Amino acid sequence: MDLRRGVEIVKQIDKLLFALFVAIVTVRSFYIPPAMSFMNPNLAKIFVWHFPCPMIAVSLLVLGAWFGYKHLQTRDLKWDIRSEAANELSYIFSLLTMATGILFSKVQWNAWWQWDPRQTSFLLVLLIYAAYFVLRTAFSDRERRAANSAAFGLAALLPALFLIFVFPRLPQVLSFHPTDSIMKGQIKGEYAIVVTGVMICMTVISVWIYRLRVRAGLMNLESENYDGNQLSDPSGHPTPSGVVRPVRLSSEN
């Protein structure tokens, strides 16, 4: 009993420490030196929040496809729940990428939307994954929904990776968006520290949300299985779900 209490206290301390870390990183992100190479150096600080979003979104996208693959291999619905959770979170981070990108675009290029290839390709990736969620709604049978959406997730990975990594780097495509900030070591000093901090915060938060989402999905699956078991007799045949009593419809008789 004491051991359990000790573990609970450690968990609480962990959460408090993490909340403190998030607070420090957030405050620090507002006080980093202005990015002088941009049109509006103060507002360009949003870069530290924009940069980690697509990285986490793409990682979750690949993870979602991998879980889909595992589902197709094993037909275990738990993999489908993990795949759906990863794709949902990826979609949220993609939306955050778009939102911060649009603000950054306004700051740097003086237009909310200016059809930059990188900006446009991410919009197309959002469309592809919107189709994934549309497909999920089209099946009422859980197993079929899981198999078909896993297959779509795998098929959609090819165009998504093409749009994210290949299309903006094609020689005939002119983009204002930098594509090699990390490789050329352009993120350094104070910016490197804060970007790393934000990346750690976002990764931990995304893992936490992902685990909660998967746990909720698994509980939902268990409750569906329990209902299914209650509705069938030992031979597997469905039994009536309740007693039907005759009801008088009019008072004439």
Added chain:
Amino acid sequence: MNSNWSREIRAVLRKEAQSELRTKNGLVTAGLFGLCSIITIAVATFNARITGDLAAGLIWVAILFASVIAIPRTFLVEEEQGTADLLRLFARPHAVYWGKALFNAAQTCVLSTLIVALFVLFTNSAVGVPGILVITILGGSFAMAGAVTLAGALVARANNRAVIAGAISVPLLLPVLGMGVGAMRVVFAGQMLGADPNEFLTGFVNSGWMSAVGLSCYAVATMAIGPWIYAAVWKS
């Protein structure tokens, strides 16, 4: 490929061709859609000069939507007529996918050629680099057939399947559209290509060739991955 495989694929291909020739439903519907699109474009741009970029975009929109109407039908019709289970009994999933995808590729090829020919006829446009046009039509047809056949197979048992088929096919085809437009804009650059060859023009034409080759590579990728994914959902 061993003879059993090729026999199964040919059997599915022949079955699709015979079904289509019997009713001509897919080709006529998609062809009519393509014709209406091109006439609408011609009327809207009457007396206006269509640039290569605009022509490429308009042609691909017409090809895309005509194909999205025709291609998923191969799987949807099987479910509607109740013949899908019979197919599951007699053929392997890879053979079914390739048979249907090859038929769809041929159908899209005919449709694309028709749409491009009608566009040239009605808008008086000139084809600058025929080689790029041929590779773009072939590569584009196979890429679209590969992706949309798979989308059709995925939604075949879904509720509201005809609408969903279009909704999930178009996003999968966005890279095809990107590369297709990149190639077609060089094909329809018209007068510009008649000018003296210089560094800019050479780079421009090369970008068209690159897009056409990229389209062909995408076609190979979709045709290779498609059967594997289809086999995974074949009996679900």
